[in-house]
Amino acid sequence: MSLLLYRIGNILVLWLFFMLVFSAFYGEDIDALRFRKFQEDTTWINAHPAGELVDGFHLSQPIVLKDNHVSQSEAQAHVCVRVLFATYMNRRNRGSVALRLASPQRVSEQRIDVSTLADNAWKRVCFADVLYEDIEHGTSRLEIQALDSRPGKGVTAWISEQPSGPNVSIRGQPSKSTLVHEVELQLDDRSYFYSAWGLVGFTAALLALLVHFQAPDRAPVRGRARGESPLA
Numbered sequence: 001m002s003l004l005l006y007r008i009g010n011i012l013v014l015w016l017f018f019m020l021v022f023s024a025f026y027g028e029d030i031d032a033l034r035f036r037k038f039q040e041d042t043t044w045i046n047a048h049p050a051g052e053l054v055d056g057f058h059l060s061q062p063i064v065l066k067d068n069h070v071s072q073s074e075a076q077a078h079v080c081v082r083v084l085f086a087t088y089m090n091r092r093n094r095g096s097v098a099l100r101l102a103s104p105q106r107v108s109e110q111r112i113d114v115s116t117l118a119d120n121a122w123k124r125v126c127f128a129d130v131l132y133e134d135i136e137h138g139t140s141r142l143e144i145q146a147l148d149s150r151p152g153k154g155v156t157a158w159i160s161e162q163p164s165g166p167n168v169s170i171r172g173q174p175s176k177s178t179l180v181h182e183v184e185l186q187l188d189d190r191s192y193f194y195s196a197w198g199l200v201g202f203t204a205a206l207l208a209l210l211v212h213f214q215a216p217d218r219a220p221v222r223g224r225a226r227g228e229s230p231l232a
Helices: 003-035 191-214
Strands: 036-039 056-063 078-086 098-101 106-112 121-131 139-144 156-160 180-187
Touching: 003 036, 003 191, 036 191, 056 106, 078 098, 078 139, 098 121
Parallel strands: none
Antiparallel strands: 036 180, 056 139, 078 121, 078 156, 078 180, 098 106, 098 139
């Protein structure tokens, strides 16, 4: 019985190890299956930081949607945005910023602790009370408002000169750049998401079994005196 428990425990440890490895390498890609991007990527043309997001700093990016062939069920999906932030070379920053999605129908706001942001990394924010149908018609705006960060402790967001896209306003003044961002739908249908994680779990289990049975058997043996030969 002890040998069986040892083998089961060893296989579970190996399975957890492989799951952690797969999660580290593919977790973000699998998580992205829960979202559908329906706005074209911002082209990187002379990209540069918008400026340090400190008290009083404000960005306002118009969102103009094109024909995306959104189904009736997807029109009821929640809207998410991804913004590319930078922390000035992994500097320890403090304070918070507000991401506000203002549509003709409603305004929704989410706050972010800037200390949780990674350098040159995307941050996804979902607005639970804004649906695609709320921003489908008319012009909506994505606004970033610095709340309580002081100079030297604020983050920044990347902007890019993209003549084909609407321009971002910085501190209320128009610019010739566009906020580097993406707009997504948070899908209720997570079949692909669960299927992907199921496949990862199955693969990790196969690898755990393979490694376990290929490795030398080092199960503990009871009833043997210390120093006694195994053949005794």
